[in-house]
Amino acid sequence: MTALDRLDLVVRRGELFVLLGGSGSGKTTLLRAVGGFVRPAAGSIVLDGADLARVPPHRRPVNTVFQSGALFPHLSVAANIGFGPRQRGMKRAAVDARVAELLALVRLEGYGARRPHELSGGQQQRVALARGLAAEPSLLLLDEPLSALDRGLRAETAAELVRLQKRLGTTFIQVTHDQQEALTMADRIGVMRAGGMAQVGTPREIYERPANRFVAEFMGVSNLWDGIVRDGGITMDVPSVGTVRLAVAAAPGPAVLGVRAERILVGAIPDMNQMTGVPERTIYAGDMVTYTIRLVTGTIAHAAEPAHGAVPRENEVTLSFPPVACMVFPA
Amino acid sequence: MNFPRIITLAFSWAWLLLLSIVPLGIILAIALARPADTVPPFRFAADPGNFAIAATDELYRAAFWLSLRTAAVSTAVCLLIGYPMALAIARAAERWRAPLLLALMLPFWTGFLMRINAWIGMLRDDGWINAVLTMLGFAQVRLLYTDAALYIGMVYTYFPFMVLPIYARLAKLDATLLEAAADLGASPVRTFLRVTLPLSLPGIAAGVALVFIPAVGEYVIPELLGGPGAQLIGRVMWAEFFENRDWPMAAALAWVLLMVLVVLPVGVRAMARTTRRRAG
Numbered sequence: 001m002t003a004l005d006r007l008d009l010v011v012r013r014g015e016l017f018v019l020l021g022g023s024g025s026g027k028t029t030l031l032r033a034v035g036g037f038v039r040p041a042a043g044s045i046v047l048d049g050a051d052l053a054r055v056p057p058h059r060r061p062v063n064t065v066f067q068s069g070a071l072f073p074h075l076s077v078a079a080n081i082g083f084g085p086r087q088r089g090m091k092r093a094a095v096d097a098r099v100a101e102l103l104a105l106v107r108l109e110g111y112g113a114r115r116p117h118e119l120s121g122g123q124q125q126r127v128a129l130a131r132g133l134a135a136e137p138s139l140l141l142l143d144e145p146l147s148a149l150d151r152g153l154r155a156e157t158a159a160e161l162v163r164l165q166k167r168l169g170t171t172f173i174q175v176t177h178d179q180q181e182a183l184t185m186a187d188r189i190g191v192m193r194a195g196g197m198a199q200v201g202t203p204r205e206i207y208e209r210p211a212n213r214f215v216a217e218f219m220g221v222s223n224l225w226d227g228i229v230r231d232g233g234i235t236m237d238v239p240s241v242g243t244v245r246l247a248v249a250a251a252p253g254p255a256v257l258g259v260r261a262e263r264i265l266v267g268a269i270p271d272m273n274q275m276t277g278v279p280e281r282t283i284y285a286g287d288m289v290t291y292t293i294r295l296v297t298g299t300i301a302h303a304a305e306p307a308h309g310a311v312p313r314e315n316e317v318t319l320s321f322p323p324v325a326c327m328v329f330p331a
Numbered sequence: 332m333n334f335p336r337i338i339t340l341a342f343s344w345a346w347l348l349l350l351s352i353v354p355l356g357i358i359l360a361i362a363l364a365r366p367a368d369t370v371p372p373f374r375f376a377a378d379p380g381n382f383a384i385a386a387t388d389e390l391y392r393a394a395f396w397l398s399l400r401t402a403a404v405s406t407a408v409c410l411l412i413g414y415p416m417a418l419a420i421a422r423a424a425e426r427w428r429a430p431l432l433l434a435l436m437l438p439f440w441t442g443f444l445m446r447i448n449a450w451i452g453m454l455r456d457d458g459w460i461n462a463v464l465t466m467l468g469f470a471q472v473r474l475l476y477t478d479a480a481l482y483i484g485m486v487y488t489y490f491p492f493m494v495l496p497i498y499a500r501l502a503k504l505d506a507t508l509l510e511a512a513a514d515l516g517a518s519p520v521r522t523f524l525r526v527t528l529p530l531s532l533p534g535i536a537a538g539v540a541l542v543f544i545p546a547v548g549e550y551v552i553p554e555l556l557g558g559p560g561a562q563l564i565g566r567v568m569w570a571e572f573f574e575n576r577d578w579p580m581a582a583a584l585a586w587v588l589l590m591v592l593v594v595l596p597v598g599v600r601a602m603a604r605t606t607r608r609r610a611g
Contacts, residue, residue, distance in 0.1 A: 087516035
């Protein structure tokens, strides 16, 4: 079985690059290949001009923050952080100074003598980060570093990670399956699918201009309808909706129209694409209310509006979406 | 406390009391008795003289030392061969582990005396090992009734007790820790010394205890494979009991051995704890 295939990726020095994908997309395999734990059957992994593909992990200038933390349970926090520098031959006094510096960096001063199991999950994750950074790697790999943390701590730790990364200027490659985490943290995102790159771009590009149907779906575009772009490229015949006006010309021929639920407004608004249907289900999610609407053509549409001030929708409604909300993908 | 719990606890305590504490009490009573020409051959008394002799007599002391030394060497050899084997089984592919463990334990399905007798057949002057040696043109070597045979028997018998607890420990070891060590620049050898070995220490301790303690008191192996010089404490006790019919002396020796095996490790542990605390 091939876990990674025809994959070409350039990560820039000093950026926080996030590999985003579902399970089985190959994101973890790619990270492990860069770390040296799986050896690619073909191809190269180049860091600062040197091919690492055949270099064993202990000789790579790359460190990893493992998903579980993987702290050594028999060593103190200080010994865990000092492990890398000591293996790389740093003198004891210098190691102690470096450990103190890193404990301060992750705000765990005074915790050096403790054992990992005496710390909370968030603290352990910060020790794992400090340990990864201790030997000053040219590249730090982070495997789902926030997945073990509970929700409140996650946002805080994410912000902390970004702050640290910007301050140190170390290149980070982080793996996650969480779109929100990728969007908020990354300089650039690589969306992975079946061992390859579905799209590489900034968070804004990935969210607003998905390159294909897969990325759109993965990034939460819930309305995807097949249709045909007419000659001229600015109108599209979509059987489930009708004729749709586009803001940007697309290549004529069969295509997929994508519209985010939150871009579809309830109500008839002039100069917008319109459709009518009956609400079947309402989902309240705190900030937003999402409606599942059966259109007159029989197709399902999803629309969302801010929960604040939303009125119950039960009878036939008209939905509107502006041409700029239309995304067109190759069929 | 609920009823099933009381039953379970009562059962455990009854077991311990009947099969461990009461027999030890009986042995202690016999050790304090005086030998007599009766059946059984002792008369109850409160004579600590046997303990004094057991602890000071040259012959007994030599037997204790020889037993401790033999057990220590056997334990060390078991550890040196057993650790790599435990590691190999723990690192073997999942589907190989059960068959390998089974192979390790298979000999237990045959009686112990049968297996020792099989060794006699192999180690004898006209046995299989010498047959192979002479066939290859080497001179015959004397093996049976030597220390070599004694150690072969000891290591062979107690070996699985060393491998199993170490294996159990290594099999539980989180492989990510080894990756983390490699990731941080540790070569495979350093990863072993700084991560695998320290994390398997509890398994080593269990294995050492499981081999060393029964090996000290071993009677059958030195009797059947060892030379006449291998006067281990088990053999000496046997001689006191069945040949000299001095039950009180044999009982006193048994108690001294128990003290050596219980008090010694407890003392060592207490010492280790204080030094660790002082080291901070």
